[in-house]
Amino acid sequence: MTDAASLAPLPLPHRFARWVTLVSFGLMTVGFALYHLLLRLGLIEAFLGGYLGIVGVVLFFPLMVVYIMQVAAEPWRFNRGDVLYFSFMLVLTLVASFNLARGRVIDIAQGHLAAVAEITVIYVIFNIADLRWRPFQIAMWVAFAVLAMIMVSLSLGGMGAEEYQEVQLLPTADVANYAFYAVTFLYLLVCCTALARNMPLRLVVYAIGIVALFYNGARSELIVAIPMFVIAESLLSRKNMALVLVACFVFLFLMGPLIDYLEQAFPNNRAVELLSDFSTDQSVREREFVYLQGLDVIRHHPVFGSYGYYVEGYYVHNLLSAWAELGIFGFALFLAGVLYPVAGATQNFIKNRIDPELLAFALFAGSSFALFVFAKNFSHPTFGVTLAFYSRQLTRKHLTERFTANSLMSRPQSQASVSVTT
Numbered sequence: 001m002t003d004a005a006s007l008a009p010l011p012l013p014h015r016f017a018r019w020v021t022l023v024s025f026g027l028m029t030v031g032f033a034l035y036h037l038l039l040r041l042g043l044i045e046a047f048l049g050g051y052l053g054i055v056g057v058v059l060f061f062p063l064m065v066v067y068i069m070q071v072a073a074e075p076w077r078f079n080r081g082d083v084l085y086f087s088f089m090l091v092l093t094l095v096a097s098f099n100l101a102r103g104r105v106i107d108i109a110q111g112h113l114a115a116v117a118e119i120t121v122i123y124v125i126f127n128i129a130d131l132r133w134r135p136f137q138i139a140m141w142v143a144f145a146v147l148a149m150i151m152v153s154l155s156l157g158g159m160g161a162e163e164y165q166e167v168q169l170l171p172t173a174d175v176a177n178y179a180f181y182a183v184t185f186l187y188l189l190v191c192c193t194a195l196a197r198n199m200p201l202r203l204v205v206y207a208i209g210i211v212a213l214f215y216n217g218a219r220s221e222l223i224v225a226i227p228m229f230v231i232a233e234s235l236l237s238r239k240n241m242a243l244v245l246v247a248c249f250v251f252l253f254l255m256g257p258l259i260d261y262l263e264q265a266f267p268n269n270r271a272v273e274l275l276s277d278f279s280t281d282q283s284v285r286e287r288e289f290v291y292l293q294g295l296d297v298i299r300h301h302p303v304f305g306s307y308g309y310y311v312e313g314y315y316v317h318n319l320l321s322a323w324a325e326l327g328i329f330g331f332a333l334f335l336a337g338v339l340y341p342v343a344g345a346t347q348n349f350i351k352n353r354i355d356p357e358l359l360a361f362a363l364f365a366g367s368s369f370a371l372f373v374f375a376k377n378f379s380h381p382t383f384g385v386t387l388a389f390y391s392r393q394l395t396r397k398h399l400t401e402r403f404t405a406n407s408l409m410s411r412p413q414s415q416a417s418v419s420v421t422t
Contacts, residue, residue: 020062190360341361
């Protein structure tokens, strides 16, 4: 569908911003994967710790300089998406810093501060990057392929596979586990789905994504990815909706035999364990326990919450984690940051607006909503990526309105009068 934004291309970041975002993207994706691969092979020492925390802090400053330069030059680029993101991160930073200064829950506070830098880097990259620039698109495809190959290789064993499945997800950890890879791979999967220009290529992306996430053992991301593919095809293939519905029906019909086969072929796979017996899965039982614990914390500390009340790793695995740790104000900001993108994506769908960037926005909005309702806490990077695309969408809307207004004003007076009277 053609709109004013496509007729009047968005102002591109200047050359310096282009290369800063491209290099930063490469370091946060391919750089991360290769660093931990070399670390597992014993070819290097952990001179960058867990990588993402340190590299995130290093990249934070040049990216923020570029971001501030762009906002200073064009203040209208700073919109609701930016306000929601930076307001929530400010609350998290203040709460974590306050507890760190008091010597409380030091590891949790340090982890959250590292996560703030890491997620902000991702946010700024996707907020200001020129996603139509060919080198950036190539970088996304390369990163997608590299992470998929490494994830499958690690999961098949031979490079510390047991440790890969067991290390807890902490920004300060020296060795990345399956969850680190899944977080990065998910937003690469969304972007490559949006970049794929035809159904055959998208089917290849879906197949690679499902195989990589399945072997990786990232159950939340795998479960979210499957309906995400259905949403993508529903948006892109409205004329072929019957085919999409038939494919969904066939998949559901074969689900039982497929699970039985997978249970025999991959008895130790985390995804199979969840699908085969949801009620007895240890992780599910643990999450139910921490959920009830979080509700108890909210009941006793509804206004300010109780930051770091849990043993590391045993936090509430949904959006209520923001209320339990950051209080009602932090939760309100986080909830707004999750719901506003969903509302924006729904509005685009109703108005039949779709292109690669808007498709990526819709997929991120839907995926983050599902993840934060059922599986992830407030420090998951999907929050930053989704709000970055939401901010881009609001920028496009502003440019469309300005383009339309300028077009009307540039008309001859007589033509404008005719248009008004008709």
